[in-house]
Amino acid sequence: MRKEYETVIGLEVHVELATKTKIFCSCSTEFGGEPNTHTCPVCTGMPGALPVLNKQVVEYAAAVGLATHCTITQVHKFDRKNYFYPDNPQNYQISQLYLPICRDGYVEIELSGENDQKPEGNPGTENTARTENTSGAENNSGAENISGTEIDRAMRKKIGIHEIHMEEDAGKLVHDDWSDCSFVDYNRSGVPLIEIVSEPDMRSAEEVIAYLEKLRMIIQYLGASDCKLNEGSMRADVNISVREVGAEEFGTRTEMKNLNSFKAIARAIEAERERQIDLIEAGEAVIQETRRWDDEKEYSYAMRSKEDAKDYRYFPEPDLVPVVISDEWLQKIKDSLPEFQTEKLSRYLKEYEIPLYDAKIITGHKKLADIFEAASELCKKPKKVSNWLMVETMRLLKEEEMDPEDLTFSPKNLAGLIELTEKGIINSTVAKEVFEKIFHQDVDPEQYVEEHGLKMVTDDGVLLQTIEKILQENPKSVEDYRKGKEKAIGYLVGQTMKAMRGKADPAKVSQILKEKL
Amino acid sequence: MVENRITDETMEYVGILAKLKLSQEEKEQAKKDMEKILDYIDKLNELDTDGVEPMSHAFDLHNVFREDRVENENQRDQMLSNAPEEKNGSFVVPKTVES
Ligand SMILES: [Zn+2]
Numbered sequence: 001m002r003k004e005y006e007t008v009i010g011l012e013v014h015v016e017l018a019t020k021t022k023i024f025c026s027c028s029t030e031f032g033g034e035p036n037t038h039t040c041p042v043c044t045g046m047p048g049a050l051p052v053l054n055k056q057v058v059e060y061a062a063a064v065g066l067a068t069h070c071t072i073t074q075v076h077k078f079d080r081k082n083y084f085y086p087d088n089p090q091n092y093q094i095s096q097l098y099l100p101i102c103r104d105g106y107v108e109i110e111l112s113g114e115n116d117q118k119p120e121g122n123p124g125t126e127n128t129a130r131t132e133n134t135s136g137a138e139n140n141s142g143a144e145n146i147s148g149t150e151i152d153r154a155m156r157k158k159i160g161i162h163e164i165h166m167e168e169d170a171g172k173l174v175h176d177d178w179s180d181c182s183f184v185d186y187n188r189s190g191v192p193l194i195e196i197v198s199e200p201d202m203r204s205a206e207e208v209i210a211y212l213e214k215l216r217m218i219i220q221y222l223g224a225s226d227c228k229l230n231e232g233s234m235r236a237d238v239n240i241s242v243r244e245v246g247a248e249e250f251g252t253r254t255e256m257k258n259l260n261s262f263k264a265i266a267r268a269i270e271a272e273r274e275r276q277i278d279l280i281e282a283g284e285a286v287i288q289e290t291r292r293w294d295d296e297k298e299y300s301y302a303m304r305s306k307e308d309a310k311d312y313r314y315f316p317e318p319d320l321v322p323v324v325i326s327d328e329w330l331q332k333i334k335d336s337l338p339e340f341q342t343e344k345l346s347r348y349l350k351e352y353e354i355p356l357y358d359a360k361i362i363t364g365h366k367k368l369a370d371i372f373e374a375a376s377e378l379c380k381k382p383k384k385v386s387n388w389l390m391v392e393t394m395r396l397l398k399e400e401e402m403d404p405e406d407l408t409f410s411p412k413n414l415a416g417l418i419e420l421t422e423k424g425i426i427n428s429t430v431a432k433e434v435f436e437k438i439f440h441q442d443v444d445p446e447q448y449v450e451e452h453g454l455k456m457v458t459d460d461g462v463l464l465q466t467i468e469k470i471l472q473e474n475p476k477s478v479e480d481y482r483k484g485k486e487k488a489i490g491y492l493v494g495q496t497m498k499a500m501r502g503k504a505d506p507a508k509v510s511q512i513l514k515e516k517l
Numbered sequence: 518m519v520e521n522r523i524t525d526e527t528m529e530y531v532g533i534l535a536k537l538k539l540s541q542e543e544k545e546q547a548k549k550d551m552e553k554i555l556d557y558i559d560k561l562n563e564l565d566t567d568g569v570e571p572m573s574h575a576f577d578l579h580n581v582f583r584e585d586r587v588e589n590e591n592q593r594d595q596m597l598s599n600a601p602e603e604k605n606g607s608f609v610v611p612k613t614v615e616s
Pocket of ligand 1: 022025026027038039040041042043044190589
C-alpha cells in the first residue's frame with residue numbers, strides 16, 4: 001500500500017507595482033505601447049547610464065510589508081544579480097539579496113475546513129471559529145446570518161512571509177517563426193516589481209489559492225497593483241516537495257513556472273505531487289529543478305539548464321545608495337494605509353443594511369467595494385446596488401470569465417439605472433437589458449432608454465386599449481379565469497406585455513386585468 | 518610564485534558564466550591572471566576588518582530618489598540606433614527560446 005504523503009508548498013510571487021514610471025528611470029510603465037517606445041539609456045542598459053530610485057516603489061513595497069505584518073528593514077540596499085539573457089539588457093538585474101525591504105511577515109488565510117488532503121495536527125492550523133471578522137454580524141440585527149455555519153467551520157491559518165524585496169522586471173522576447181531571430185521589446189524592462197517569498201507553510205492547492213487571493217486582495221486594497229494573473233501583473237512560481245506524513249525533513253523540491261491562472265496553479269500542484277510520489281514509490285530520487293507547466297497538456301517538463309549554472313554572483317549594487325526609512329517616514333506610510341477588508345466589512349454591516357454574505361463578497365474585491373460605495377452614495381439605495389452587484393454583475397462576470405477587477409462600468413451609470421427603476425420609468429426586464437449594456441459599454445442608462453424607446457408606457461389609455469384587445473382575442477383564457485383557473489391570468493399578463501413590447505409594469509397589468517374580469 | 522591555483526574545471530565554469538569561448542592559450546593566460554588576483558585578495562584579507570561595515574559606496578549618501586513622474590519621451594529611434602540589427606521597432610537578437 002502506498003504511504004501517506006503530505007505536500008509542502010512555498011510560493012515566490014512577483015507583483016508589478018502600479019507606479020507611473022519605472023523603478024530606475026522616468027520612462028512610462030503604461031501597458032501596451034508600441035515596442036521600445038518607453039525606453040531610455042537606463043532601461044536598455046546603455047553603458048554609463050545611471051539608475052535613480054523611484055520613491056513611490058519604496059512606499060508601495062513598505063506598505064505591502066506593513067499590511068502583511070512584516071518587519072521593515074529601515075536601512076536597506078540593492079544588489080546585482082548577474083546573468084545573461086537578451087531580455088535583460090544590462091546583463092544583470094538590480095534586486096535585493098542581503099537586505100530586503102521587508103522580512104518575517106504573514107497573511108492569515110481562511111479555509112473551508114473540509115480539506116481532506118491535510119493530515120491531522122498540521123501545526124499552525126487551528127479552528128478559531130467566530131473571530132473578529134464576524135463580530136460585525138452579532139451587533140447587526142439586519143444582517144442575515146447566512147454564513148454562520150460557514151464561519152463556524154472556517155479554519156484559519158497563518159502563512160509566513162519570509163521576505164519581500166524590490167527588483168526590476170525584464171523586457172519581452174518575441175520569437176519569429178520564420179527566421180532564426182527573436183525580437184526584443186524593452187518597454188517592460190525596469191518596471192518595478194516586488195517579490196514576495198513565502199515560507200514553505202502551505203500543504204494543499206486550496207491553501208495556495210487562499211493565500212494568493214488574500215495577497216491579491218491586500219495589494220489591490222493598497223492600490224499597489226492590479227494583480228492580474230492573466231496579464232502577468234501577478235505571477236506565482238510554486239516550490240513543491242512531498243514527504244511522508246510525520247517526517248521532519250523536507251523532501252527535494254522542484255520549482256514550477258508558467259502558471260497563469262488559479263486553475264493552472266491547482267492542476268500543476270496536483271500533477272507535481274503525483275509525479276514526485278510516483279518517483280519516491282519507485283525508489284527514484286526527485287531532482288531539484290525548474291519545471292515548466294503546460295496547462296493545455298496538463299503536464300510539466302524540466303527546463304533545460306544547459307549552460308546556465310544558477311550562479312548569480314550577487315554583489316552590492318554600486319550605482320545605488322542605501323535607502324534609509326526614518327521612523328517618521330515609516331509612520332507616514334502606516335498612517336496612509338487604507339481601510340482593509342475586515343474593517344470595511346464591519347463598517348458595511350453598520351452603515352448599509354445589506355446581508356453579511358453580500359458584504360463579504362463585495363468587500364472581498366476592492367473594485368466591487370469601490371463601485372458599491374460610489375453608487376450607493378449617488379442613489380442612496382445600497383440594498384439595490386448590492387443586489388445588482390451580487391446577481392447580475394456576478395452572472396455576467398461568470399459568463400464572460402472575467403474578474404471583478406476587470407469591471408469597467410461607472411458607478412454613476414449603475415446608480416442612474418437604479419433611479420430609473422425606482423421611479424418606475426423602466427420595468428425590471430428592461431432594467432436587466434440596460435444593465436448588460438452598462439456592464440459591457442458603460443452606457444448612460446437614461447440616454448439609452450430614451451434612444452431605444454424603452455420607457456414604460458405611463459399613458460393608461462394605451463394600456464387599457466391593449467388589455468381590451470387581449471381580452472377579446474383570448475376568450476378561452478378569460479373563461480378559464482372566470483371558472484376559477486387563477487393561472488390563466490398569467491397568460492393574459494404575458495400577452496399584454498408582449499403587445500406592449502415590454503414597456504408596461506406587469507404588476508399594474510395584472511391589477512387592471514383582475515379588475516376587468 | 519602564486520599561492521592560488523585555478524583548476525581547469527574552474528576555468529571552464531568561469532568561461533560558461535561569462536559566456537566566453539577562449540583558446541587554450543588564452544585560457545592559460547587567464548588562469549595566471551586570476552591566480553594573481555586571488556593572491557592580491559589574500560593580501561587584503563590579512564587586514565583585520567572585524568567590526569567594519571562592508572562598504573558599497575565611496576560617498577556617505579543615502580536616499581537619492583526620483584519622484585514618480587513620467588519625463589522621458591519616446592526616444593526609440595535613438596535607442597535603436599545603437600543596435601546591431603533592428604526590425605519593426607525591436608532589437609533583433611539570435612533566436613533565444615527558454616525551454
Ligand atoms: Zn527608461
